[in-house]
Amino acid sequence: MSTDVLTDRQKKIARYAKAMAHPVRMYILELLSEQSCCYSGDLAEDLPIARSTLSQHLSELKAAGLIQGEIKPPKIKYCINRENFEEARALMRDFYKL
Amino acid sequence: MSTDVLTDRQKKIARYAKAMAHPVRMYILELLSEQSCCYSGDLAEDLPIARSTLSQHLSELKAAGLIQGEIKPPKIKYCINRENFEEARALMRDFYKL
DNA sequence: CAGTCATTTCGTATTTTTACGAAATACGTT
DNA sequence: AACGTATTTCGTAAAAATACGAAATGACTG
Numbered sequence: 001m002s003t004d005v006l007t008d009r010q011k012k013i014a015r016y017a018k019a020m021a022h023p024v025r026m027y028i029l030e031l032l033s034e035q036s037c038c039y040s041g042d043l044a045e046d047l048p049i050a051r052s053t054l055s056q057h058l059s060e061l062k063a064a065g066l067i068q069g070e071i072k073p074p075k076i077k078y079c080i081n082r083e084n085f086e087e088a089r090a091l092m093r094d095f096y097k098l
Numbered sequence: 099m100s101t102d103v104l105t106d107r108q109k110k111i112a113r114y115a116k117a118m119a120h121p122v123r124m125y126i127l128e129l130l131s132e133q134s135c136c137y138s139g140d141l142a143e144d145l146p147i148a149r150s151t152l153s154q155h156l157s158e159l160k161a162a163g164l165i166q167g168e169i170k171p172p173k174i175k176y177c178i179n180r181e182n183f184e185e186a187r188a189l190m191r192d193f194y195k196l
Numbered sequence: 197c198a199g200t201c202a203t204t205t206c207g208t209a210t211t212t213t214t215a216c217g218a219a220a221t222a223c224g225t226t
Numbered sequence: 227a228a229c230g231t232a233t234t235t236c237g238t239a240a241a242a243a244t245a246c247g248a249a250a251t252g253a254c255t256g
Contacts, residue, residue, distance in 0.1 A: 204250080205248105215241095219236075
């Protein structure tokens, strides 16, 4: 099918890296990987950005598969998506030959 | 000094991740980390993009500090910037708790 | 069922990224 | 000094990322 020189692996790492490519998103990822879960509101209180902007960053992380949201009315609980986080980790580990 | 909630570490990882956030740049990084050096022309032959576009990607990697160029007339030899590559690796390792 | 809370979606503006071809640069060769 | 080679810079266009406030959503509460 595809005679693309770019491998799926390279595309996957690039995709995960894109999700990590903003300080606010790294802040969220670090927080979640430490304490596993949090609410959008908790983040909004700490971060110097509008709630709507934060929501966009959460969407980006969700689209990349690194986090997932669970509705706990009236809040939404965000957690690391372990499966994909592990994949990202494995890809990074291999790339950096760790 | 800075009462910024975002740490320098988070900003640094985000910066390196941004450089990695494109399949073409991952292709270049993988090639260089395997064989240490190559010329822009070698890459241009393999990749399905214009030479000027490739040059922009090389600039982005250079700006992030992950590679460096050495003039070997009439070519330019690109290599991994070991020091910064190591830093990126260490940051990724810590983040992913490897 | 009107009100409240937490969060997202929408509309929009600005900036950045990605891409190309044409022109410029740098350097060695004839 | 003109020429060829390798690569970059410039000009430009289109797409994506980032940001905000206002409005909408979904779910519980009085």
